[in-house]
Amino acid sequence: MSTTDVTTAPRPLLLPGGEPAAAAWSLDPALRHLNHGSFGAVPTAVQEEQNRLRAEMDRAPVVWFPGLPRRIAAVRAEVAAFLRVSAGDLAMVPNASAGASVVFGNLPRRRGGEIVVTDHGYGAVTMGAERLARRWGGRVRTAHVPLGAGAEEAYEAVLAECGDATDLVVVDHVTSATARRLPVAEIGAEARRRGVPVLVDGAHAPGLLQAPLDGVDCDFWVANLHKWGCAPRGSAVLVARGPLRDGLYPLIDSWGAAEPFPQRFDSQGTLDLTGYLATPASLGFIGRTWGWDTARGYMDELADYGQRVIGDAFAALTGEPGGVDVGMPVPGMRLVRLPAGLGRTRIDADGLRDRVAAELAVEAAFTSFGGIGYLRLSAHVYNTPDDYEYFAERCVPVLADWARSEATR
Template sequence: MDERARRLHTVLGDSGRSVFALDPAVRHINHGSYGASPRVTLEYQAQLKAALDANPMRWFETLPPRHAAVRDELAQFLRVPSSTLAWVPNASAASTVVFSSLELDAGDEVIVTDHAYGAVAQGVTRLVERRGAHVVTVGVPLSAGEEQTRALILDAVTPRTRVVMLDQISSATARRFPVDAVADALADTGILLVIDGAHGLGLLEDPVVSGDHVVWFGNLHKYACGPRGAAVLAARGDVAQRLWPAIDSWGAAEPFPQRFDLQGSLDSTAFLSAAHAIRTMATAFGGWSPIREHSAVLGRYGADLLITALGPISDDDPAIDVGMPVAQQPLVRLPRGAAHDGRSARSLKDAFAEDGFEVGVSTFGGRGYVRISAHAYSEAEDFEAFAERAPRIIADTVAAHSPAR
């Protein structure tokens, strides 16, 4: 690898890692789960929290204009009108907002895929089945390209379909979905398209999908590096005006998105700090394009290293054909038996952590995968060290959990 690509530097020549408050004793190669925030943004949030605690009454009574100002700045970053953007605590909360607001009849259908984020899928199923409607799960092969994926989803649509819910980038399988193409196909049907863009915000240059029958939401704490506890929901027209926050509060009589500005006594300092994080990252690294490019290069590099390292201990090829891959978050197949369900994936993830690596481990279709996730603080050495240690950690973990012979 070219020496200049091994690490990203700020415009002042400092290492990208120096911008963040991450523990230097740990190799963080799983930005996609909980993200990481710039040190100065966390300090800014701490100042906001201090102001909140110094005068809670004044803080909450002056929140709406503060939220509006942040919405305006986030809207510029996302390239959408600020009037279409509302604050929610996270993507799971956004899903609850949408499905709590739906009017579904017995026998109606909601389409999801087998790549949907588990917590969101569970919440959707609970809210849909409470109304006597059905969740239809479409199986999409990991290797399915854009056309095949689009066809599989649209072929599941019936006269009873009311909603289609898709991940923009799936969590467990780190693949994109053709959300724009599906939105175009459904545009005149009256079917609501709900897009979970938890991983798309920041990673994609233009993530929001707009339409009269489209709701999109994304987390600000993942690729965009905001503090945890902040996400945005984008909707317009009649669909937007049918959405209310999960917590009824004094803003309920206001139109969308203002009705989301007061949600009880929720601490919104993470949301108020999100634009600060986005601005800080752009200033530190000369824009977001260098961050995305660096993350893509290191993501591919880390995956290639791991594929080579796992080859000798694998029963099949660690390189998995992902039909719509994400360079910043590549997927590598684990040896058979290394992880097959949530419990075994957790055991392996914990074993990596004990050795100083925070790595994503997931399962899909009974097989285990490592999901690498790179960002501005990632360095080539992180992935080289992981590729060197991973085979032994995996072998030891499998041996420790194998039945005694």
């Protein structure tokens, strides 16, 4: 947790004309939107820009598609500047999982075919690692990192699973289910010394972390721009450095296959890549309207406030602390422990998400780790303290009742 004074609600952000920040989005006002971290939310102006680009594409497709690689290259340069990396190291991909699939589909086995992951890993990426291990005739080794583990303990847990047979380490920059960082810089440096490639899943990092790749030495880094960057969905990056980069090819073979990395990713046939082209509009909208430092600071203060308000509401009903301290916290994301019996597995947590949306009109993220269910808060600029006060007043008592019903079944 941060040292922010969470007894005082942060002042909501406003648009230049004085309207609430949420007025810049088309989110349904009949719902409370407390789960930005899963699918993001695209500002209305960016939706309009993407629609303008689609209209341009459909007016003259024979002009559009041959000129598209040049336009994608220009976007890569803008996104690379935002992330503070070289444009020559960055390829555009549909999402972080697709970027990971590119790595899994092109990486050669060099040692014993073992892949090291953690128990905080994103399920789809871990499943991809398992498929690669089977194809290699190897296996996946899972590093168990306690939720409260600091950088050194987490580092030791991951490296303890690495050995002479390790061909790849897959580690999250920011974990999805548990809203914490992992020490990717330290893990990457040691893996480089051992000659082991590292894939960092940075799905949540762009916009949430300033200059996320500064000091990080890894072979591959994948990340979504549609989350904290609020870009159209289907806009993500694959950053690759080192000798293995030149062996990476897109999931779809197209006419750019003979080009070097990353240019070969700029040609993807007739796919609608207007989401890529509209991404700079989203990054620029937040930057011009509030500034990214201000946006991150507000999101962090608000997440702290939300954790306190909702955690205290649960504690008042259950007698157990609701707030959760993680070992390496991140801005804008927090966990609140659910009452016993709720969200104990991923399937249970997903069912809780759907039920809360249907019955309580709240879009929220529920996750599971180590058999314990959590509410994962992920604030953005359009959220306000009232969102979390509403959840504490209206939803927490209902969730407590659901937990009591589970206990008596």
